[in-house]
Amino acid sequence: MKTYRIHRVAKLTGLSKDVIRMWEKRYGLVKPPRSPNRYREYTDEDVALLRFLKEELDRGQTIGALAIEGRDSLLQRMRLDVVPQQHELVPLQTVLDELVSCLDPLDKVRFEQKLNGAVAVIPFEEAIQRILLPLERLVGELWHQGKIDIAIEHYVTKLIQQKLFAVMNQLPVNEHGPRLLIACPEGEWHEIGAQAVAYLAAMRGCHVYYLGPNLPTASLVSFCDQIKPELVLLSFTEVRSPDKAMQLLRELDHLAGRWPVAIGGEGARALEEALRETRVELLDDLIHFQRRLTRLLAERFSISHS
Numbered sequence: 296m297k298t299y300r301i302h303r304v305a306k307l308t309g310l311s312k313d314v315i316r317m318w319e320k321r322y323g324l325v326k327p328p329r330s331p332n333r334y335r336e337y338t339d340e341d342v343a344l345l346r347f348l349k350e351e352l353d354r355g356q357t358i359g360a361l362a363i364e365g366r367d368s369l370l371q372r373m374r375l376d377v378v379p380q381q382h383e384l385v386p387l388q389t390v391l392d393e394l395v396s397c398l399d400p401l402d403k404v405r406f407e408q409k410l411n412g413a414v415a416v417i418p419f420e421e422a423i424q425r426i427l428l429p430l431e432r433l434v435g436e437l438w439h440q441g442k443i444d445i446a447i448e449h450y451v452t453k454l455i456q457q458k459l460f461a462v463m464n465q466l467p468v469n470e471h472g473p474r475l476l477i478a479c480p481e482g483e484w485h486e487i488g489a490q491a492v493a494y495l496a497a498m499r500g501c502h503v504y505y506l507g508p509n510l511p512t513a514s515l516v517s518f519c520d521q522i523k524p525e526l527v528l529l530s531f532t533e534v535r536s537p538d539k540a541m542q543l544l545r546e547l548d549h550l551a552g553r554w555p556v557a558i559g560g561e562g563a564r565a566l567e568e569a570l571r572e573t574r575v576e577l578l579d580d581l582i583h584f585q586r587r588l589t590r591l592l593a594e595r596f597s598i599s600h601s
């Protein structure tokens with residue numbers, strides 16, 4: 296699992312090392328395990344919680360009151376609160392340029408060192424938005440323009456996917472979280488958007504069923520009947536021909552009569568007009584998605600506390 300040492304956590308949260316250590320000793324809200332050489336090892340969730348604590352203090356809360364509230368409740372509130380700040384979405388262009396310069400001819404060692412190094416020093420969610428997704432777009436574009444071989448594109452895409460899955464697989468399966476089914480519809484092979492959505496949902500404590508690319512509608516429907524999802528999320532990257540798009544929308548509208556269905560991605564945006572006539576929701580981008588998730592979690596939270 297990706298972990299951070301305390302000096303990095305101090306930089307990422309804006310809290311001093313002394314404060315972080317003191318809070319650990321007095322309040323125990325963030326108690327990182329130690330590495331064999333006794334360094335504290337903080338996870339992404341620990342960093343996010345420390346940031347949240349700092350924001351709560353800025354809003355006038357006291358650390359004593361937050362400590363009484365307890366880690367579990369704070370984590371739950373934090374998940375409802377998280378929507379990325381604008382600066383966390385801007386691509387890291389210099390890093391991207393350096394990475395692309397390693398691709399033709401491929402210098403695998405330099406590429407992986409640079410990618411791993413760049414991803415390691417910022418919270419993973421920020422790395423997704425600022426490095427991994429823009430890198431996928433760049434490399435895909437280079438192949439589409441005939442500037443790199445498909446083998447190089449596959450190599451980079453697989454590395455990006457491995458990173459997303461590796462971190463996602465470290466998260467506990469939250470069987471009590473809202474059930475989300477995430478996939479790409481039949482004929483859609485562009486997978487990274489769906490994978491990023493799956494990671495973000497799992498990170499917020501959802502119970503994610505990730506089914507990947509090219510899922511036939513009949514299988515989607517029967518799978519929904521089995522798991523009874525609280526939300527079905529589909530990623531449409533390609534813009535489809537009107538006939539094909541309308542046929543699929545009719546099927547999804549039917550499904551949306553039974554389970555809430557939302558679609559996102561470039562191909563979904565192109566269907567904005569047509570979607571108004573259906574029960575299928577459009578989620579324009581990851582910010583809208585995170586707001587939708589917040590609503591879903593808030594509903595779940597209030598139900599489980601009423």
Ligand code: B12
Nearest residue numbers: 435436484485486487488528530533534559560561578584
């Ligand atoms: C990477 C890429 C590829 C990779 C795909 C790797 C993979 N396994 O996923 C490769 C090189 C393999 C590929 C292949 C093809 N591609 Co391509 N590809 C792209 C590229 C460059 C980026 C797409 C991508 O992955 N983006 C990364 C995601 C994360 O970003 P995003 O799409 O902007 O999505 C954001 C939001 O929309 C949102 N989002 C996305 N999904 C969802 C879902 C939900 C629920 C929510 C809330 C949000 C959300 O999250 C993202 C983050 O901000 C685009 C062009 C472009 N710049 O977009 C072309 C593009 C999509 N490809 C295209 C085409 C035509 C193809 C091929 C059919 C080409 C061919 N002739 O073979 C094949 C199809 C593959 C197949 N097997 O059939 C066309 C589609 C044209 C159209 N009709 O719309 C595009 C637009 C290129 C072009 N300009 O012509 N491609």
